[in-house]
Amino acid sequence: MGALGVGEVLAGLSLQTSVEILTLYPVFLMLIPGLMDLRGDVYGSFGYRLTTALHIGETEPRILSKYNLYNVLISYSVTIIASIIIALLAYIISASLDLSSPDLLTLLFISLASSTIIYLILTPVTTFSIILLFKTGRDPTDFVATIVTGVGDALTPFTFITVSSLFQALSPSSEAIIVASLSTIAIVSVLIVWRTGGLRTLLENTASSVAASFGSSLGGLSLATRTAILARLPLILGSLPAFNALIGAGMGVLGNSLNVKLHLGVENSLHKYVDDSKTIAIATFIAVLVSMLIVSGLTLTSIQSVGISVLIIGLSFPVLFLISSLLTFYLTQVSFKMGWNPDNLVFPLMTTFVDLNGPLIVSSVASFFV
Structure with missing residues (x-):
């Protein structure tokens, strides 16, 4: 959780210090949440x-292996395919709502270039770390969930903003060459994966990643239509x-804890669940406030702006946490009774739900103060 907090x-910081370009091109406010969610979907898987x-025992703990090669190719293919789809959807939505946006080629360039840069960073970091942990007798599972999300979330806005600052310096032909080259590499990767029998894994990861990332992008839409609030706060x-x-991580803790109780046959009533939720809610809210105050201190935000922002977050948090925790409870119960594994279903659904509704609730509350 510490790494996750640092990453957020x-x-x-990347978002707050780039508020000018984000309000100039509101479509970026849809793309960035979708691409942040994509990092977790791709690198988590x-x-x-x-x-x-x-x-x-399907593979050995070494870097250069056939399994790692195919795993790397699958992840790159999913990254590029999902990035193209998210950019296309963001462009269509922004055009239909008359939101300011660069042209489609530029959006594709920014999306694919920033995704590839992060891929080149996160892929070796994730692979080396998992193999090292496994060799030393530790379970890499906790690392995957925490570090990948924290590092991915930290890198995505910074990389996206950095790449987006380049598009005015590049000619359309240069952007087209880069987009075509990265897409061609992805096509070759898909063909290799298909020939080795891994197409089903690629399709499953692509479908879930696109769905989850698009849900997060729609959450950013509520910000894109309320740029005046962001400019002032x-x-x-x-x-x-x-x-x-x-909040999404809190839902993961609650869902997994309840799932364990269901498997063990111990008490799992709503009353007991609510008691457990209170502790998680307090810890999560404190972590949100600490992160918020650190960002405000590093960016020298005025005391008045900090006070209003804390009030907005303080009013938004219990609404989103209450709705999310109740959904987590019932989704876990229902999926367990249906014979599904809640760990595979509840956490992805709830993180997407939070990404979709978090910006909507916060921006709606903020509209009463700005």
Whole structure:
């Protein structure tokens, strides 16, 4: 959780200090949440596939292996395919709502280039770390969930903003060459994966990643249509990564804890669940406030702006946490009774739900104060 908190602080700093370009091109406010969610979807699956393969003896704990090669190709293919789809959807939505946006080629360039840069960073970090942990007798599972999300969330806004600052310096032909080159590599990767029998894994990961990322992008839409609020209270934008990620992580803790109780046959009533939720809610809210205050201190935000922003987050938090925790309870109960594994279903659904509704609730509350 510490790494996750640091990652969200860095993400918040990147967003708050880039509020001018984000309000100039509101479509970026849709793309960034979707791409942040995509990092968890792609590298979470990437890391868990490798972790499972190591545990069941499907591959050996070494870097240069055939399994790692195919795993890397699958992840790159999913990254590029999902990034293209998210950029296309964001462009269509922004055009239909008359939101300011660069042209489609530029959006594709920014989306694919920033995704590839992060891929080149996170892939070796994730692979080396999992293999090292496994060799030393530790379970890499906790690393995958925490580090991948924290590092991915920290890198995505910074990389996206950095790449987006380049598009005015590049000619359309240069952007087209880069987009075509990265897409061609993805196509070759898909063909290799298909020939080796891994197409089903690629399709499953692509479908879930696109669905989850698009849900997060729709959450950013509520911010894109309310740029006046962000211009006056940039700390709200800087607080959202921690707000969404920490509540989503809280739902993961609650869902997994309840799932264990269901498997063990111990008490799992709503009353007991509510008691457990209170502790998680307090810890999560404190973590959100700490992250928020760190961002405000590093960006020298005025005391008045900090006070209003804390009030907005303080009113938004219990609404989102209450709704999310109740949904987590019933989704876990229902999926368990249906014979499904709640760990595979509840956490992805709830993180997407939080990413979708967090910005909507925060921006709606903020509209009463700005």
